[in-house]
Amino acid sequence: MIKSYSLRRKVANAIVYTVLTIMGIIWILPIVYLIINSFDAATGAYHSYIIPPEFTFDNYVRLFTETDQFNYPKWFMNTFIIAIISCVLSTLYVLMVSYTFSRLRFKSRKLLMNISMILGMFPGFMTMIAVYYLLKTIGLTQPSTQHVALVLVYSGGAGLGYFISKGFFDTIPRSLDEAATIDGATKNQIFWKIILPMSKPIIVYTVLTSFISPWVDYIFVSIIVRDQYDNYTVAIGLKKMLEREFISRYWTRFCAGAVIVSIPITILFCCMQKYYVSGVTAGGVKG
Amino acid sequence: MLSKKKVASLILASLMVAGAFAGCGGNKDDDNSRGGSNPGSQGSSNTGSQGGSTTHYGPENTDLSDEATNGVIKLKVWGSQADQDILKKLCTDFAKEYEEGKSYKFEFEYGVVGEPDAQKTITGDPDAAADVFAFANDQFDLLLDGGYLAKVIRNKDEIIAANDEGSVASVTDNGVLYAYPLTSDNGYFLYYDKSKLTEDDVKSWESIVSKCDTNGWKYHMNLIDNGWYLAGFFIGAGAQIIPSTDNKTNDVEFGKYPDVAEYLRTFVQGANYLNGDDNLVEAGFKDGTLACAVSGTWAAEAFEGALGDNLGATKLPTFTTTKATYQTGSFGGYKLIGVNAYSKVGGAAACLAEYLSSESSQAYRFEQKGYGPSNKNVQASDAVKANAPLAALGAQSAYSVPQRGVANAFWSASNAFSQAIKDPANTKTTQELLDAYVAGCKEA
DSSP: OOOOHHHHHHHHHHHHHHHHHHHHHHHHHHHHHHHHHHTBSSOSSOOSOSSOSSBOSHHHHHHHHOOSSOOHHHHHHHHHHHHHHHHHHHHHHHHHHHHHHHHOOOTTHHHHHHHHHHHHHSOGGGGHHHHHHHHHHTTTTSTTTHHHHHHHHHHHTGGGGOHHHHHHHHHSOHHHHHHHHHTTOOHHHIIIIIIGGGOHHHHHHHHHHHHHHHHHOOHHHHHHHTTOGGGOOHHHHHHHHTSTTTHHHHHHHHHHHHHHHHHHHHHHHHHHHHHHHHHHHHHHOOO | OHHHHHHHHHHHHHHHHHHHHHHHHHHHHHHHHHHHHHHHHHHHHHHHHHHSSSOOBOTTOOOGGGGOBTTEEEEEEEEOGGGHHHHHHHHHHHHHHHHTTOSOEEEEEEEEOOGGGHHHHHHHOGGGSOSEEEEEGGGHHHHHHTTOBOOOOTTHHHHHHHBOHHHHHTTEETTEEOSEEEEOOOSOEEEEETTTOOTTGGGBHHHHHHHHHHHTOEEEOOOTTOHHHHHHHHHHHTOOEEOOSSSSOOEEOGGGOHHHHHHHHHHHTSTTEEOOOHHHHHHHHHHTOEEEEEEOGGGHHHHHHHHGGGEEEEOOOEEEOSSOEEEOOEEEOOEEEEEBTTOTBHHHHHHHHHHHTSHHHHHHHHHHHOOOBOBHHHHTSHHHHTOHHHHHHHHHHTTEEEOOSOOHHHHHHHHHHHHHHHOTTOOSOHHHHHHHHHHHHTOO
């Protein structure tokens, strides 16, 4: 047993930092490997070296120019459009539901809150087959309407994830609402003109989370898009590159594609980072 | 205050965990629910097509003009991503030939569903499935049980006569032919580096192993966790896998060959034995550490890129156990074209399937992509004979059995057996492991 407090702290810190460093390296390695591979000039999915002898930017260029076999630019645009629209819709749903639960008082409010909280805890893919057949019944699985179906799937249940932003809205003093009501504002006007302008962090947080899920989703796309090649999103398209016939020739391009996928999220995250943190923490604190 | 924070962090943490499960469990759930939804969806599709306004035409229909709606016959065709160009070209040719002098036109809708995925995509939603689709022969039993395959009626005898026995047998049930043979190239054989091994060396595993051990080279066969290759040794010895009657379990005769099991145990524990996928092989050939590998025609292009003219291909080597010398066997794999039994334009679909798998189409596929034909005439052509991987596969086909009725229990039992024999610390006798293997194949 070490008696000295400072020594004990140093030893403890040393152990903690070693463990954290090792975990950090393990966690980051696959990503580094992916990025290095995306610049590798050689083909093939496995090499006996880690740092390639020759680097090239070709994989990125060919990803966008050689589109006869794999049309990456098209997948990218498909994904982008779906993600943007679902993001806008789900952000609206989440904020509106949160506002309702936070500010309005009505019968069974508590019950609804509990039900939606529990429903929101079930993973969405649980219902995918049922969802597919529902969409099919209303004709949304046709090649031309599949993207609408995807937007609906991604944004439809978004309101269930209300609790973080409701927590945030709860921190905004109700006296503001009361003042606005005295001035003649309706509940709707209060939401748009009083609450929202004050809720930048939570809006940013909601935007981020609701953009990422459609952007990276694989399960629902594969269920809904099925055999329609032109409607592929990046996730399902990139998976195709890894099939037995393609992997040897397309592995490096797959890596390049995967790196590019991460760029919009990274940009979005960098721009909104400071709000993100305050959004998460503020949502949990009642002021 | 603190407690609220705690609650929030708990919620966040559980959300993240849920997210993680969503990622991992996704596929499994996917498969289960698909399998489960199979019978139900079938029923709904049946009523769907009956309730529809158009009449349902089977493959026996010969007057295609009946099937046209407003002078157009719409056909949906599935092929793998790599084959889309070939498919479009052949379909256009088909339309030209069959529209001539007729009142109707063809319209094609192409879908990307590769041969390995055909069965699960069809069972997922039979209504949205293609009229004509390509599939691999391992899905035949499931497709047949589900009633998704229309019988081949027109020119049946000509088709049987034109294609090799294995490919025809792989889709014949009780004397009825259920699909059109397309390729005979979905099996495995030996690739080797000519600069390391001679033609004599690759005749037996023993000479390969001894030469590799002397020079420190690796030899490869993907035996661990892969029953498809593992079975080759037992098949070669003459053991049969009795086709499954319940699509879940298999009776296997492997128990009669403890010598083969013993041989395998030594083989996979060899110092230079390499297990892994094609990517590992490609890299090994490239950096010169690997002398030979077992794979199929799909990898030919990648391996050629790695070895160039030094790439050799031949039938699998023989192996000598304590009892006898056997030729290593293999599963023969075939790709086929099926006509959807639920197709409303069955007659036209059957015509298209026949055209896509015809002699000229198979020759065209070989020219474009090097696919190994099942058509005997194309197989006999000089160009095909000169193709080393296909020639090797042809030589191996004498020792291969079609993969019919091999159920899930067989694959998982093979995985367990391969793991057990690989582990040098495993103290059980080979006989015990083999008994467990055979028993495992019978356990659902």
